[in-house]
Amino acid sequence: MTRYPVKDKVAFAGTGATAFSRDSGERSQLSLCAEACTRAIEDAGLTAADIDGIAGAVPIAYKVQSALGIPETTWWTSPPQEGSFVQVILEAMNAVYSGACNTVIAYHTFYRLPWASRAAAKDPFRRMLSITGGVSPAPEDVWGSVGYTAWASRYLYEYGASREDFGLVAVNSRSNAGRNPNAVMRSPIGMDDYLAARMIRWPLSLLDMDVPIDGAVAFVITTAERARDLPGRPVLIHAATAGVIDRNEEDQTPGLRNHGQRVTVETLRARSDLWLDDMDVYYPYDGFSFITLSWLEAIGLCGPGEAGAFIRDNWDDKTNSLVINGRVPVNTHGGSLSEGGTQGAGHIREAVLQLRGEAGERQVPGAGTAILTPGGFFFNAHGLVLRAE
Numbered sequence: 001m002t003r004y005p006v007k008d009k010v011a012f013a014g015t016g017a018t019a020f021s022r023d024s025g026e027r028s029q030l031s032l033c034a035e036a037c038t039r040a041i042e043d044a045g046l047t048a049a050d051i052d053g054i055a056g057a058v059p060i061a062y063k064v065q066s067a068l069g070i071p072e073t074t075w076w077t078s079p080p081q082e083g084s085f086v087q088v089i090l091e092a093m094n095a096v097y098s099g100a101c102n103t104v105i106a107y108h109t110f111y112r113l114p115w116a117s118r119a120a121a122k123d124p125f126r127r128m129l130s131i132t133g134g135v136s137p138a139p140e141d142v143w144g145s146v147g148y149t150a151w152a153s154r155y156l157y158e159y160g161a162s163r164e165d166f167g168l169v170a171v172n173s174r175s176n177a178g179r180n181p182n183a184v185m186r187s188p189i190g191m192d193d194y195l196a197a198r199m200i201r202w203p204l205s206l207l208d209m210d211v212p213i214d215g216a217v218a219f220v221i222t223t224a225e226r227a228r229d230l231p232g233r234p235v236l237i238h239a240a241t242a243g244v245i246d247r248n249e250e251d252q253t254p255g256l257r258n259h260g261q262r263v264t265v266e267t268l269r270a271r272s273d274l275w276l277d278d279m280d281v282y283y284p285y286d287g288f289s290f291i292t293l294s295w296l297e298a299i300g301l302c303g304p305g306e307a308g309a310f311i312r313d314n315w316d317d318k319t320n321s322l323v324i325n326g327r328v329p330v331n332t333h334g335g336s337l338s339e340g341g342t343q344g345a346g347h348i349r350e351a352v353l354q355l356r357g358e359a360g361e362r363q364v365p366g367a368g369t370a371i372l373t374p375g376g377f378f379f380n381a382h383g384l385v386l387r388a389e
C-alpha cells in the first residue's frame with residue numbers, strides 16, 4: 001500500500017486569470033499577477049485577509065503579498081521557474097495539509113522574454129529579463145528546446161514515425177482552441193498547414209512549439225473541508241506527483257522509455273484510486289508536440305511508438321480533434337500550442353473549470369475526473385488527478 005495521506009484532503013476553491021495576449025503592452029509581470037490573484041480570491045468568495053500562504057515563481061511571493069494587500073502570511077515559496085506549474089501546486093498542497101498555512105494563493109505569470117519575441121527584445125523593460133540569468137547556450141548544445149528537437153528526431157528514427165504524427169497534436173490543439181475565447185491562436189489549421197509551417201529546427205516547426213504570451217493564472221488552494229463552505233464547487237487534488245530520474249539532463253537521458261514521465265506515471269498510478277477508465281478529460285503537456293506523443297505512450301494509452309496510430313484511431317472527424325474512445329477529449333482549451341505557453345498553468349485552470357462545470361461552449365457534459373500530465377521528461381515531469389466534489 002502506497003502511503004499518501006493527503007489524498008482528497010486539499011482542494012482548489014477558486015481560480016482567476018487575465019486575458020492572454022501576444023502583447024500586453026506596457027503591463028508588468030506584477031500587474032498581470034495581481035489581476036489574476038484578485039480574480040481568484042474573489043471567485044473563492046474570500047478577501048485578501050483570508051489568505052495566509054503564497055506560492056509562485058515570478059514575481060517573488062513577498063512582492064505579490066504587498067501588491068495584494070495581504071495583511072499576514074505564515075508560509076510562502078517562490079521556487080525557480082524551471083519545471084511545470086504543478087511544482088508550485090505540490091508545494092501549496094503540502095503546506096496546507098501540514099498546517100503551515102490554511103489558504104494559499106498560487107499564481108503563475110507568463111511573460112514574453114527577449115529570446116522568444118522580436119517585440120519583447122525591443123522593449124527596454126523586458127530586455128533585461130532572462131530565465132537563465134545569462135547568455136543563452138549555443139545552438140549546438142543539447143539544452144532546452146534544442147533537447148526536444150534532438151529527442152523528437154530520435155523518436156522518428158527509433159519508431160519509424162512521421163512528422164504527421166506531431167502534426168495531429170497541433171491540429172487537435174488548434175481545433176479545441178477555436179472554442180476558447182481566451183486562446184491566442186484560434187484560426188483552424190489542417191495537416192497541409194502544419195506541413196507548410198516554417199521549420200525552426202528539424203523535425204520541429206513553428207506549429208510544434210508553444211506560443212509565447214503575456215498573462216497570468218491564479219488559484220486559491222485550501223483544505224477540502226473549508227472549500228466545501230465556500231461558494232464554488234470544490235475540485236479535490238486526488239493525487240499529485242513529480243517525477244525525475246538521476247540522468248535527467250537533455251544529453252544524458254537514457255532513452256525514450258526511461259525518464260521522468262515513467263516515474264510520474266508509476267507514482268501517480270500507485271497513489272490514485274482513479275485511472276484511465278475513470279477520466280472524463282485528459283491534459284497531456286504540449287509545450288512541444290512531441291511531448292504529447294510521449295505522454296500518451298507513457299501513461300499507457302498505447303505502446304511505445306504507437307501514439308500516432310492511437311490518435312488516428314481515436315480521431316473525431318466532426319470536431320477535427322482527438323477524443324479517446326469517442327468520450328474523452330484531450331486539451332479542451334487548446335493547450336500550450338494554441339491557447340498559449342503557460343507551463344501547464346492553463347491546463348490546470350481548464351481542468352478546474354471543466355470539473356466545476358464552468359467551461360462554457362467547450363464544457364464536457366458530466367466531467368467529474370481529470371488526469372493531467374504537465375511538463376516534459378527531463379527534469380520537469382509532473383502528474384495530477386483531480387476530481388469534482
